[in-house]
Every structure is written in C-alpha cells, then in structure tokens.
Amino acid sequence: MKRPAVDVCFTPREIRPVEIAVVVDVLRATSTIVQAFAVGYSRVVCCKSVATARELRAPGRVLAGENACVRVPDFELGNSPAVMASDGRRGEEIVLATTNGSPAVVAASRAAERVLIASLLNLRPVVAALPTDADVAIVCSGTDGRPALEDVYVAGRLVAALGRVPSDAARVAERVAGGYGAPLEPLAASEDGARLRATGQERDISWCARESVLELVPEVWSTSDGTAAVGAPRKA
C-alpha cells in the first residue's frame, strides 16, 4: 500500500493535480470563510475576481471582498473575519472576491478532487477531517504571486499534524512552523500583517491567530466558470 504524501504549494501557481487540496489564506480570506459559516451563512461563493462577484449580485447574497487590503467600495463587507463576526448574518450567502484567497480556492478546485478550507480558526477540525490514506496538497494563497509567511506557517502546522510522507516543500513549511512559538508571531511579522496594521485593521491579525476555536470544515461543493461554491461545514 502506498504511503500517502503531503505537499505544500507556496503559491497557487504551483498547484498540480491531487486528491485533496487544502487552501490556506490565513490573513484573511480562509479565516473569513470559516467565520462566515460560524455566523450562520449557508454558502460562500469564492470568485476569481471582483468583476465575477458583481455579476452574482442577487437578493440574499452579500458581496464581500477587498482590493489592496480594503473593502471594495460597492461591496457590503470587506474581508475582515472580525467584522464578519461582530456584524452577524445579513443574508443567505456570501459572494467573496479577494486578491489572493478566493482565486486560490477557484484554482485549487480545478486541480483537486476535493478542496477544504483551512485557517488557524479551524486547524484541528481540518486535520481530523482529512482521510488518512489520501495524498494532500496544502495550497498557500500567498500575496500577489509571492509566498506569504503566515500561510507557510499554517501549512507547516498542517504538515506536522498530518504525518504523511513530506515533499521538500512540505519539509520547508514544517521547519518554518517549528521555528515559531505562538501563531501570533509569524502573523504579526508577515508583510500582510504590516499591511493590515497600515490600514487600521490590526484587530484581524490577533483574530486570525486564534487556534482551533471553530469546529467547521468548509469544503468546495461545486464549481463553475470563475467561481467555487463552498458549503456544508461538517462538525468535526
């Protein structure tokens, strides 16, 4: 019997066909997605672009997303999990368009048989949800095509918890995770952390650094051109 493997893609550009992809954009898209289900939304439609999200405007749908870290002006919500939590549910589903995370979910959906959504908020439930015999690729959303420290950290935490045969990239991520104490440290030290501080959204950094506080494992249910619909969080 083959031993299942774990790989890490530092950016979505590296995605290759795989049984299960686990998408990470801890600052902030995948944290926002997990938080959306926690406040009661039934679906999150991840879009490859802001334009795609606008086309999906409809009653019951709440448009959320950012451009250069700040809310798209005509969208109801930005990409802040902290605001999502305090705001409560405003409709049935979220239509999400962010710079890196939502396109990464769409890209992963084209390459993997199953796509799960991971953040620190739901770290342990994601690990528990992964079948032990499947090959897994952890897809870091990165930032504008470059690796993001905080995503590599979370990928490394997943690699360490999964215990499969690691690729070199998975070993790299695992070493990075092992080099930090509390999750807040890499999140705050990252370039994305600096951008959030510069735009007055530092609350999201500590919000997203909380570990395994939500028992939710969002998964892509269906895809269409330029979107991936995420739903059915299972209680782990």
Add this chain to the structure above:
Amino acid sequence: MKRPAVDVCFTPREIRPVEIAVVVDVLRATSTIVQAFAVGYSRVVCCKSVATARELRAPGRVLAGENACVRVPDFELGNSPAVMASDGRRGEEIVLATTNGSPAVVAASRAAERVLIASLLNLRPVVAALPTDADVAIVCSGTDGRPALEDVYVAGRLVAALGRVPSDAARVAERVAGGYGAPLEPLAASEDGARLRATGQERDISWCARESVLELVPEVWSTSDGTAAVGAPRKA
C-alpha cells in the same frame, strides 16, 4: 537612504528584476561550478539545455552535465563536484547543462544586473562579495519547478548572514536554515539527496555539505541566447 532588501525565489519561475541575483543549486550545479574554478578551469558556460551545450562543442571545451541525475552519455563529465575535483582540469572551459541549475543561471542573467554563483563550498566568500547597499534576490534552482529543501536551506544561511530587510520568502528560508544543525542534515534529508543515493552518487552529498572551503565567487560575465558565461572568480 533605502535599506537594502533580500528576497528568496524558491524556484527560478519567481525571478523578478533585481540588482544582484545569487543562484543556488547546492546539489549540485552551483557546487560543480565553484569546484570547476577550483581545479583551474577559466570559464563555465551555463546552458539552458543539453542541446545548447552540444552546439558549443569545440577544442578546449569540456562538456559536463546530467539528465535525471546521471551523466549525459556523450558528455565528458557529469554534474559531480567530487568527480570534478578528483578528475582535474581536462581543458580550458566547462560547458555545463543540468536540469535545474544551469537554466537557473541563464534565467537569472536575464533579470538581474549581476549574477553570483553560490554553494556551501563558497558561502562566506559570496557573503563578503555582496555590496552592502544592493538589493539581493537569492534564486533557488529547485527541482523540476518545485522547491528543493537543500537550496532553501542555503538561501536561508545567506539571508541570515546578509542582514538586509527580508521579504516573507526570505524569512521562510531563514527559519528553515535556523531549524537545522549541520548542513549535511538538510542535504541528506532532501529529495535530491535521495536521488543521489539511489544513483550511487552519495559522495556528492557530503562533498557539497562542506562549508566555505573554497575562496571563489563565480559571476556571470556575459550572456547570449540560451547561455550565461561564468568566470573571473575573485579572491574574497
């Protein structure tokens, strides 16, 4: 005055315009290049492909390189720094074609104003040769478009020694380097290390793990279509 930056490209695909690129393929192309100058060759012509190298066959030129880790059958040498050292000089210059390293040197030459060749063998001299006010990108050659653990390790050693403003990718590499004791550990643990053992070339792993034993800093002197000519190692 701007503070100079240091970035790391985990694969050559990530290269962007920069003042100085430092190319790393520690197992084995950049170790081989450094070793070539140490045995007295005056130039190493890095080629993007085996076909390009064949076109450059001429008296005084020694063709070297590998395909899938083993010597190209009609080439005089493979890509082994240990064999290079024991073999001695067979001509004036090396024409080198490897799967990842020599194309990475060619690619870096198109994006950077200066390109230096780094390995563990010449780690300290490379650090000493880098002007303190220049932005530096360390280009890991990787393996078939994927990050290679041993290159990320060496990149992290360079980041730690350079002390510039690190990108997220540079921080990732630095953490990886900090997570290992002796260099032999990441080299032996890597997928490329496993391939060298599988092809009976494990001697190259320990050969390439020796640190700062050669006072040479090879640098790209000139480029043409599909090649980059490396020469003029300066005594550091």
